[in-house]
Amino acid sequence: MKLKLLLFSAFFTIGSLFSQTIQSPSEFLGYEIGSRFTRHHKVVDYFTYVSETLSNVTLEKYGETNEHRPLYVSYISSQENIDNLENIRKNNLAQTGIIDGNSDNKKAIVWLSYNVHGNEASSTEAAMLTIYELVTNKKDWLKNTVVIMDPCINPDGRDRYVNWYNQVKSTPFDIGQDAKEHHEPWPGGRPNHYLFDLNRDWAWVTQIESQQRIKMYNKWMPHVHVDFHEQGINSPYYFAPAAEPFHEVITDWQRSFQTQIGKNHASYFDKEGWLYFTKESFDLLYPSYGDTYPIYMGAIGMTYEQAGHGRAGLGITTNEGEVLTLTSRATHHMTTGLSTVEISSKNAEKLNTEFKKFFDNNNSDYKSFVLKNDNDDKTNRLKNLLNTHEIKYEFANSGTIKGYNYGTQKEEKFTTSKGDLVIHTNQPKGTMVKVLFEPKAKLVDSLTYDITAWSLPYAYGFNAVASKTKVTTTTFTITKNITNSIDKNAYAYIAKWNSIEDAKFLATLLKENITPRFAEKPFSLEGNSYERGTLVILRNDNRFADFDSKLLAISNSNNRKIQPVSTGFVDAGLDFGSYSVKPINKQKVALLSGEGTSSLSFGEIWHFFEQELKYPLTVINSDYFSRTDFSSYDVIIIPNGRYSSVLDKSTLDKLTTFTRSGGTLITIGGALSSFADKKGFALKSKKSKEDTIKSNLTPYAELERKSVRNLITGAIFKSKVDASHPLAFGYNDEYFSLKLSGSTYDYLENGGNVAYFDKGTKNISGYAGSKAVKKVPESLLFGEEQKGRGSIIYMVDNPLFRSFWDNGKLFLANAVFLLNSDDLN
Structure with a gap:
C-alpha cells in the first residue's frame, strides 16, 4: 500500500523496489497515518520493526518515564557509518575537546526530537513517516550523515492526550471548533507526568526524562538539532531563522546556516503553496529550550512549529474556513525534517569545521566564576547540575580577587577561601558556562518568548563573583564524611x-x-x-x-x-x-489542583513533595474544593492560578475558619488576587500613581511594544529578608527573587513582611517594563497574615519556579513545617 498523503509530490514518491523491502508506517500499523493517533507503544513497535529489519538502523533505549514508558533514540545512516558508529561519535567529541583523539570527523550529525509537548501530537506521526522515507527514498543523504531520531520525548503527556481524544472524539471526527474533542480538559497533554514543561527543562534537568536525555545528548553532541512543535490552529508553519533577540554568544555561522536551512524548507513549501513564516515570535535567548540549549552546545538548534496543538484533533476548521487535518500536519513536519537532513548532508564538511571552531572559548569577557562555599548542601546541588552537563569545576585558593560581585552589583575585591567553587569559561562547554553564570544577559529586544534572567549564582543563592582574569585554583579535594554515633545518655x-x-x-x-x-x-x-x-x-x-x-x-x-x-x-x-x-507536628498537607489552577505551578509543588521532600500530600480537585472538610488538614497550598469561580465568598469564609483554627494557608503567585482587597484579609494591591485613564494615541504599529512596559518577563530583584521570622529560617537578610509578573502588593499593615522590596529596589537582571518596575519598590514578596491560631502565607513570586530557582525552596518548606507548630498533636 502506498502512502496516500505522499502522492502529491514527486519529492515523497516511494519506489516499488523500496516498498517491497520494508513496510510503511501505514502498512505496519494497519491504518493511514493521520487517520488516527498512534499510541506510544505502537510507535515504539514501528521503530523496533525498522531496526530489526534493516541493518543500517539501530535502536537504543536510553531511559524510562515516571509512568514507565520507554524512551528510545534511533540511529539511521549508511551501512558503512552504522558499522563505524562508535568511531564517528568519538571523533566528533574529539572536535569539542571533551575527549582526546582523532578529531577529523566528516559526517554530519543531525538530531530530530519529536513531541516534547504531549498534545502537540502530529510530530510523532511525522517521525514514523520520516524514518521510512530516509531508509527508502533518501538513502543518498545518509552516506555522510548520521540521523538520530527521538520519536517521542514526552510519551506520558502524549498518551494522556491521545487516550483522552480517543475517548471523546466523534466518528467521523467533528471539524467544528465547538466540538468537545477540540477542548482538552485540565491539565492537558502538554506536560509530563509531574506536569512540567519539558521544553523549559533542558538546562535545569529537574525531570527524569530530561536527565536521561541529556546524558544521551552529551554522548553525541550533534551538529544540528530540531525540536518539533505545534502552535495555534490559525497559524502558518514556522521554521528558522529565529527572531531576535539572539544571545550574543550565538555565532555568525549559527545565524547564517539557520537562514540556509529556512530557504531550503521554503523551496518545498513554495512548491505546494503552503503558508509559513520566519524571524518572528520564537527568539533564541532563554537557555533551557530544545533549540537554545543545543545552540549553546555548538549545534544549529531550531524550533519548527506546525499549526494544530491540542485543539486540532484529527481535523478542525480554522478561522479562515480551511480544514486542518492531522494528515497535513504530519506531512509538513516530515517535509521540514527531511529538508533538514538534506541541507545538512550537503554541508557536512562545513558543519564540522564550524562546530570545531565553536569550542574555542578563549575570548569570553569573564574568565572565571567563583562561588563562596559556605553551605555544603547548596554547593553539592550545583555540582550535581554541572556534572549532569559535564561542565568542569575546580576549587579556589585562599586569597583576594577582583570582579563583579553578584551581591552588590559592583566591581570590587572578593575574598576567596580554600574550597570555594570555581568554574572557568576556558573549557569545552565554556559557552554554556557563560550563558548560565553571567550576571545578566544582553537584551537587544524587549519582546521575548520567555524569562530574561536565570543566572545560577542568584538561582542557587550563592555569594559569587565574576572575574575577567582567570582565577588560580588548587587540586584540593573536599572530603567531608559525616559520621554519627549513638549516645543513649544524650538529653x-x-x-x-x-x-x-x-x-x-x-x-x-x-x-x-x-x-x-x-x-x-x-x-x-x-x-x-x-x-x-x-x-x-x-x-x-x-x-x-x-x-x-x-x-x-x-x-x-x-x-x-x-x-x-x-x-x-x-x-x-x-x-x-x-x-x-x-x-514540629506531622503536618497533613493538601494541594489544590484542577480547573483554575496553573498546571505547571501545581506540578512544581507536587514534584517538590514527592521527589525532593518525599513527604505525602493530598491532592484536592477544584470542582469539589468548596465541599472539602478543611479541618482534616494542617496545611492547604493554593498554587498560582485564577480562582474567581473556585474561591468565592463562601469558600474564602471556610478558609478563614480553617486558619483561625490553627491551619496554615499558603498562596502563591496569581492565587493572591483572590485575597487581595477583600474584606477580612490584610493583602492590598499596590496602586501606581500612573494608574489613571489616559487617551491612547499610540500608533497601531507600536501597540505591542508599548504593552510590554507593564510586564515583567522573568527578571531578578533583590529583596530584604526578616531572617528572624520562621518563614525565613535558613536565609540571611537578603534574597534574590525571580519576578514573573507585574503584580505587586503593599506591605502588610497587620502581619509580617518577611521578605520585601525596599524603596530603592531596581531589577538586577532581565527585562522589567518601565511602568511595571516602578511598582516594585516598597512592595511585598513573602508575608504572613496571622488569623487566630493560624495564618495565611502570601508568596507573591513563585519560590519553586520550574524547580530550578533552587534558593526559594526552603521558604516553602518553612511555611509547611515551621509555622503554627505550638503544640504537639
Whole structure:
C-alpha cells in the first residue's frame, strides 16, 4: 500500500523496489497515518520493526518515564557509518575537546526530537513517516550523515492526550471548533507526568526524562538539532531563522546556516503553496529550550512549529474556513525534517569545521566564576547540575580577587577561601558556562518568548563573583564524611537547618514518627553555636525503645550530622524547655489542583513533595474544593492560578475558619488576587500613581511594544529578608527573587513582611517594563497574615519556579513545617 498523503509530490514518491523491502508506517500499523493517533507503544513497535529489519538502523533505549514508558533514540545512516558508529561519535567529541583523539570527523550529525509537548501530537506521526522515507527514498543523504531520531520525548503527556481524544472524539471526527474533542480538559497533554514543561527543562534537568536525555545528548553532541512543535490552529508553519533577540554568544555561522536551512524548507513549501513564516515570535535567548540549549552546545538548534496543538484533533476548521487535518500536519513536519537532513548532508564538511571552531572559548569577557562555599548542601546541588552537563569545576585558593560581585552589583575585591567553587569559561562547554553564570544577559529586544534572567549564582543563592582574569585554583579535594554515633545518655540531638536536604531529613523524621523541635532563637551549647531554625530532637518527646538507633539510621541515610548533647541548659540563648523551642507536628498537607489552577505551578509543588521532600500530600480537585472538610488538614497550598469561580465568598469564609483554627494557608503567585482587597484579609494591591485613564494615541504599529512596559518577563530583584521570622529560617537578610509578573502588593499593615522590596529596589537582571518596575519598590514578596491560631502565607513570586530557582525552596518548606507548630498533636 502506498502512502496516500505522499502522492502529491514527486519529492515523497516511494519506489516499488523500496516498498517491497520494508513496510510503511501505514502498512505496519494497519491504518493511514493521520487517520488516527498512534499510541506510544505502537510507535515504539514501528521503530523496533525498522531496526530489526534493516541493518543500517539501530535502536537504543536510553531511559524510562515516571509512568514507565520507554524512551528510545534511533540511529539511521549508511551501512558503512552504522558499522563505524562508535568511531564517528568519538571523533566528533574529539572536535569539542571533551575527549582526546582523532578529531577529523566528516559526517554530519543531525538530531530530530519529536513531541516534547504531549498534545502537540502530529510530530510523532511525522517521525514514523520520516524514518521510512530516509531508509527508502533518501538513502543518498545518509552516506555522510548520521540521523538520530527521538520519536517521542514526552510519551506520558502524549498518551494522556491521545487516550483522552480517543475517548471523546466523534466518528467521523467533528471539524467544528465547538466540538468537545477540540477542548482538552485540565491539565492537558502538554506536560509530563509531574506536569512540567519539558521544553523549559533542558538546562535545569529537574525531570527524569530530561536527565536521561541529556546524558544521551552529551554522548553525541550533534551538529544540528530540531525540536518539533505545534502552535495555534490559525497559524502558518514556522521554521528558522529565529527572531531576535539572539544571545550574543550565538555565532555568525549559527545565524547564517539557520537562514540556509529556512530557504531550503521554503523551496518545498513554495512548491505546494503552503503558508509559513520566519524571524518572528520564537527568539533564541532563554537557555533551557530544545533549540537554545543545543545552540549553546555548538549545534544549529531550531524550533519548527506546525499549526494544530491540542485543539486540532484529527481535523478542525480554522478561522479562515480551511480544514486542518492531522494528515497535513504530519506531512509538513516530515517535509521540514527531511529538508533538514538534506541541507545538512550537503554541508557536512562545513558543519564540522564550524562546530570545531565553536569550542574555542578563549575570548569570553569573564574568565572565571567563583562561588563562596559556605553551605555544603547548596554547593553539592550545583555540582550535581554541572556534572549532569559535564561542565568542569575546580576549587579556589585562599586569597583576594577582583570582579563583579553578584551581591552588590559592583566591581570590587572578593575574598576567596580554600574550597570555594570555581568554574572557568576556558573549557569545552565554556559557552554554556557563560550563558548560565553571567550576571545578566544582553537584551537587544524587549519582546521575548520567555524569562530574561536565570543566572545560577542568584538561582542557587550563592555569594559569587565574576572575574575577567582567570582565577588560580588548587587540586584540593573536599572530603567531608559525616559520621554519627549513638549516645543513649544524650538529653537531645541537634541538627542544622539551612538547606532542602535538612528539610528532607525533617520530613523523614516525621514520617517515621520522630518528633523534632526547632529553635526560634540562636543559642550556644557545649562549645558550639546554633542558628535560628536548628532542629532539636529531645529524648523526652520520643520515648520509645529504639529511638537512638532509628534516629541514627535516618541521619546516616540522609547524610545529616546529628550532635548529641547532655543537657537542655544552654550556655547562651533560651533553654530547650522554652516556649521558643517549638515542636514540629506531622503536618497533613493538601494541594489544590484542577480547573483554575496553573498546571505547571501545581506540578512544581507536587514534584517538590514527592521527589525532593518525599513527604505525602493530598491532592484536592477544584470542582469539589468548596465541599472539602478543611479541618482534616494542617496545611492547604493554593498554587498560582485564577480562582474567581473556585474561591468565592463562601469558600474564602471556610478558609478563614480553617486558619483561625490553627491551619496554615499558603498562596502563591496569581492565587493572591483572590485575597487581595477583600474584606477580612490584610493583602492590598499596590496602586501606581500612573494608574489613571489616559487617551491612547499610540500608533497601531507600536501597540505591542508599548504593552510590554507593564510586564515583567522573568527578571531578578533583590529583596530584604526578616531572617528572624520562621518563614525565613535558613536565609540571611537578603534574597534574590525571580519576578514573573507585574503584580505587586503593599506591605502588610497587620502581619509580617518577611521578605520585601525596599524603596530603592531596581531589577538586577532581565527585562522589567518601565511602568511595571516602578511598582516594585516598597512592595511585598513573602508575608504572613496571622488569623487566630493560624495564618495565611502570601508568596507573591513563585519560590519553586520550574524547580530550578533552587534558593526559594526552603521558604516553602518553612511555611509547611515551621509555622503554627505550638503544640504537639
